[in-house]
């Protein structure tokens with residue numbers, strides 16, 4: 001039996017954010033011709049000049065290689081980007097609207113524009129995270145503008161910022177929602193090179209595919225939130241959440257991953273996706289009780305660390321000076337959207353404290369967002385000078401084994417509040433720190 005011949009394809013990617021740029025670059029990496037289009041002219045110019053607008057490990061090598069080999073191009077002109085493309089990916093924002101539901105204006109606006117421009121058969125792929133029923137809306141938006149044949153496919157993206165390139169090149173699974181045989185064949189061929197180890201390409205209808213993405217993110221947000229509640233209870237009953245975590249994680253049905261308690265989930269996806277799924281459920285007169293609780297618990301988890309700090313200083317942090325390690329919502333990214341650090345900064349600065357922060361990649365974005373509401377340090381140690389306490393908010397590897405003698409020398413008080421449980425309790429006792437972490441004994 002002859003195998004279907006896979007040949008390089010012409011692809012357009014609309015939106016070059018964390019998802020679009022990784023998608024475009026990784027699709028070029030296997031030999032496809034890719035044009036990425038964005039309305040942000042500064043960003044496009046930067047990429048045309050060979051500069052990456054985001055920090056994502058490993059992306060630079062692929063980005064430069066595919067530009068040099070002329071498979072990866074950037075433009076602000078949608079028309080020229082899609083003229084030759086067989087497949088058009090929409091990797092556009094779907095931020096929460098005023099009521100928490102996903103704002104589809106970017107996706108549907110682009111669909112309309114594409115409808116006006118196409119002159120031959122195209123597959124339009126929604127990579128953005130979109131609510132159930134969006135494929136029908138994209139189809140209707142295009143239908144209102146064209147009589148040319150096209151198919152709409154739902155292909156949610158599961159990449160994780162920080163390991164996005166690896167996740168795209170070797171996905172655990174690819175989900176493709178379509179009922180068109182023609183689109184199914186094209187998408188299967190496109191993704192073939194990425195699943196050579198045998199990870200599945202799971203074909204399904206559009207609605208199931210759209211819901212799969214929300215269910216996945218909501219499940220993960222629930223898992224984290226569950227552990228945050230276990231941690232809070234550990235503190236009250238004198239148990240150690242790290243032991244409980246290992247104790248339950250060794251059960252295959254639970255798994256070791258995603259069991260680390262902390263300062264609440266953040267980022268550009270979990271908060272908005274959980275909210276949007278609750279909203280979708282509401283619209284269908286279904287009360288998604290567990291997710292409403294997840295949202296509520298996560299809101300209060302964001303204040304757990306600042307609450308501990310305030311309690312330590314008897315409710316008065318006015319004039320206190322804090323060092324803060326970690327601004328990005330997680331390690332290995334410069335993304336600060338919904339980052340827990342921003343909430344902690346708000347709380348403590350509003351209470352009269354001053355903060356000097358260090359983050360390996362997130363400082364520029366925070367500076368652009370809140371300016372000199374806080375100070376920024378050139379390295380972790382210079383943030384510590386004369387500080388009343390050190391707060392750890394993001395678990396960058398760099399913070400895992402600091403020079404504790406230096407830390408002790410530079411801080412005014414040997415006090416650490418750790419929102420990520422980076423350090424061994426005995427080590428902290430030996431080094432003479434007061435050390436308050438999440439779901440574990442306070443030691444001093």
Ligand code: NAD
Pocket residue numbers: 014015016017018019020037038039040043091092093094106109110127128129130157158159160161268269
């Ligand atoms: P982003 O904000 O980083 O990027 C969006 C890009 O689209 C920006 O560069 C913006 O300038 C551009 N844009 C806006 N309107 C445009 C238009 N009309 N034409 C062309 N470009 C336009 O967003 P992101 O983080 O890449 O997320 C995109 C989608 O993917 C969202 O739906 C998100 O939920 C989903 N998603 C994100 C991740 C993630 O880790 N970031 C993972 C999976 C899915």
